[in-house]
Amino acid sequence: MSLNYKMKVSIFICLVLFLIPYACKAQTITLEQLQQLIQKDPNIEIAQKEYNIAKSQVDINESALSPTLFGSVTYTNYSNPVQTSTYNVSTTNQNGLTNNYSETLTPQQQRYNNVSANIGLSIPLFGSRQSLKRDLVISKSILNQNSANIELQKWQAIKSLIYAYSEYYVRSIQIDLAKGFLHDESLVKDILLKRQKAGLILDSDRLELNTEFSAVKRNEFVYLKQYQDALNTLQLLTGKTLDNFQFVYPYLDTESITKQKLLESMYKNPQIKLYTEKLEGYKKALSEVGSIFSSGSLSVQTGIQNSFQGKMGWNVSATLNVGMPLFEKKWRDATYSKAFLEMQKAELELENQKKAYKNACDSYYLWLKSRKENLDFAVERFNAAFASYNTAKLRKPINPGDYCN
Secondary structure, three states: OOHHHHHHHHHHHHHHHHHHHHHHOOEEEOHHHHHOOHHHOHHHHHHHHHHHHHHHHHHHHHHHHOOEEEEEEEEEEEEOOOOOEEEEEEEEOOOOOEEEEEEEEOOOOOEEEEEEEEEEEEEEOHHHHHHHHHHHHHHHHHHHHHHHHHHHHHHHHHHHHHHHHHHHHHHHHHHHHHHHHHHOHHHHHHHHHHHHHOOOOOHHHHHHHHHHHHHHHHHHHHHHHHHHHHHHHHHHHHOOOOOOEEEOOOOOOOOOOOHHHHHHOHHHOHHHHHHHHHHHHHHHHHOOOOOOOOEEEEEEEEEEEEOOOOOEEEEEEEEEEEEOOOOHHHHHHHHHHHHHHHHHHHHHHHHHHHHHHHHHHHHHHHHHHHHHHHHHHHHHHHHHHHHHHHHHHHOOOOOOOOOOO
16 A cells, blocks of 8 residues: 555544544524424415415406307207198099099208307396405405414514523423433442431431432423424424524513503504404495395397398397396395304404404513513522522531541
8 A cells, every 4th residue: 555545644634534523513593593494384385375365366357257258159050840731633524524642742851051250248237246246355354364464473483482492492401401400320320329327417408409310311201392382393393403503592672571561562463453354344345235226237248140041140138137136035034143142253353353462462471571670589589599609619617528528
């Protein structure tokens, strides 16, 4: 083996060993970066499909209001029926002799062909047109609702993303702390045993402190599950594999949040916007109720046809069709009542959502205040514990089994 080949192999191995730490190093990803990826959330994709379906329905309903083009081609082959007639004939000649005989008459059969072609337009009128206009109004309202639903799904996805990101970050720290605590399990147990033998603690105290390790082991499994659940949620929302990413502390601006600001944001809430749009749609639909006839259409057509003599002719015709239920007043009252009740239902749904939003504002604002107080209390406890720890480090040990330096 040549010296140059050995040198090349050595250089390659060195490069691999040098680059491995960088290849394995976890990339940092922030909450803001993940928020740019929520379009992959299945709920948002489904909402987008529903929006496209609603848009197609609007196009269909708009087309239904336009005049309908129709046409027809007719071919007729006609032949008159032939009926043979037989009758008796009696004649007398000059000599006075009578001659009786029968005669049969067969008329000539007549045949002819008739071809006609027509084209025309049909226009919906009266109740038919109002029904189509109402369908169009409702479909446009559903389209706007689906647009609001997309924003709602994005809002819910961002909310879930923030929670899962924070959960992942906290659980990863708790897992590291648990592993660090359990790493010194044997050392701590030896120190506790020495302190118990020296009479500094009771045996029951030592056993009770030992149970802390069992509690931490149990909690570690709980943290691991919550950690994995949060990771699965993040990957579902973003459509991205996040196994080799390092998360950073998610700074959330909670200081500027006030109860009044939450209430003022109510009409910007996507769910409130969705129900508001639903109510507006039913209000517009109510204005399309009420017609002289329940159904109607106007048809205008023109065409050409050949006559019996084989000559071509031209025709133009118009037809007005109307319909009305036998019990007109009952139909009219029921139609209006149905539309009015639908509007009232939408009003109640919107009011219910507003009340739910205001209640949620009260609940979450109180929750936020309690969390802030818990945080302040935790900081005070940490500062006190850290001061005690520094004091204990400066204190001289009572005996070799008292403290572990």
